Amino acid sequence: MAVTASRGAVRTTATPARTTGPMTRRTRSKAALTARVVVSVVVSVVMAFPLWVMIVTALSGQSVFSTQLDLLPTDITLDNFARVFSAWPVGQWFSNSVTVTALTTIISVVVSVMAGYGFAKLRFPAKTPLFLLLLSTMMIPTQAILVPQFRLVNALGLVGTFWAVIIPGAAATFGIFLARQFMLAIPTELIEAAKIDGAGPVRIFWSIVLPLSKPLLAVLTLLSLMYQWNDFLWPLIVLRDPSLYTLPIGLQFLQGQYQTDYGALMAMTLITVGPLVVLFLVFQRWFVQGFATSGIR
Template identity: 55%
Template sequence: MSVLSTTARRAGRGRGRSRATTAGRFALLLVIAVIMAFPLFWMALTAVSPERDLAGPDLRFWPSSLELGNFSRAWNALPFSTWFVNSVAIAVVAVVLTVSINLVAGFVLAKMRFTGRNVVLLVIVSTLMIPVQVVMVPQFRIVAELGWVNSYWAVIIPRAAEAFGIFLARQFMLAIPDELIDAAKVDGAGTLRILRSVILPLCKPLIAVLVIFTFMYRWNEFAWPLIVLKDQDLYTLPIGLTFLQGQYTTDYSGLMAMALVSALPMLVVFLVFQRYLVQGIATTGLK
């Protein structure tokens, strides 16, 4: 009986420590989540705050009243509807084009055998060390020679192939067994059929990760669209938000209202694909 009681006490202490560890981890994650969500919460509060609460010397944490009219006032003051459509068009086309190129390039580097494959991969990955600002001037000259300045294509094409996306796709596809490809070849499938029918159905987590990262980058891109887009009707939302910042005064409530509207598409995309996000990142380095 004493042995059984001792074992039971040890098991009870083990379960108690396990519950305490789980509770501690949950509390830590909760604190981190609150810290990371606070800027969004503060932005939402500022977006519905009256201008008088933001103009005085004393900063108020909670608004004295809710001013939902800040959204319509800022939206109608400038052509935000046009800029929103521009951002959606550029982001959607860029996501489709970039993700397609990344998947094809990743498949070639992961599953096709050819001389110099590792050298090509090394060159692609090494471009990650080059700052974006370094290539802006030659990139602009190429775009100007092609006659794409002040067009959507000037924003979309230069960043259509992402080195990080290609590397991510290659690493993910390395974990796919070669036996599946060999079996498809025995059945008479060609390269494109293998990619479409065998590889891509297994790459849903990878596609979700690429879509989220690409959309987030394209939606928030500021410097390059500002350089190549000259017509105000072609501006994107990040550029349009700067018009709410004056030289002497800034419409903080309107600025935060439009910033909140600008963040909503990214939130929607994340919620749609988040179920695959962790799985896609976790399985990228399996092999």
């Protein structure tokens, strides 16, 4: 008996085995990582170049503003620093900056954390309109309130004292906003459980909220430190006595109208920015973590 194939026999074709292209997933991930590293290195070099120029000029007296560009110091010397300290009361200005910045930062952080906790977890009438009104003040330029702020400080008799700088900086709108965004992520169940156990508002804030807000405290502290340490215009207006000047104001004495000693200027600038760079390098982990957990992207 012969077996014949039907006319409608299905044609079978051999399917080639799946082959991966030259760019596998691992290769693509390595290429993306390499690209990110290259971009990070380039951006880091660009950002660090002014700092390197400042260090070279301060330690050797060489300057990129001269006819010859030399980014490597040949003779390291501290003559620029000695000249600055002998000509101007840099130590007094540094002490003034530390005093004003420390007091303003402490008060600002306390006010921001307490206000942020109130807007995030407490219930009171018109909470949302008040918070929106507070946020609207961020759209007002600082220069627009200099005159009324000066009149207020002058009426209080604080002009010519450190308090004229400290009190206006005691509350920062962005700090309150950042604290509120961070504390919204704190579980309300923890606070409710503490209330059931008999804890009062102060005990809840001190024993539960603050221990969970260490990254927030680090961010608020660094932001306030950087702003107050570098503030120039307002201290220049209200600090009339040169013995009360801070470092940013003192920098202006080293800039001449026709000629500038860039070695001394860069030495003074290095003294001014050095503490901030050290603080950021020490607390950068808390700084990044605080921004990552506060809802700010």
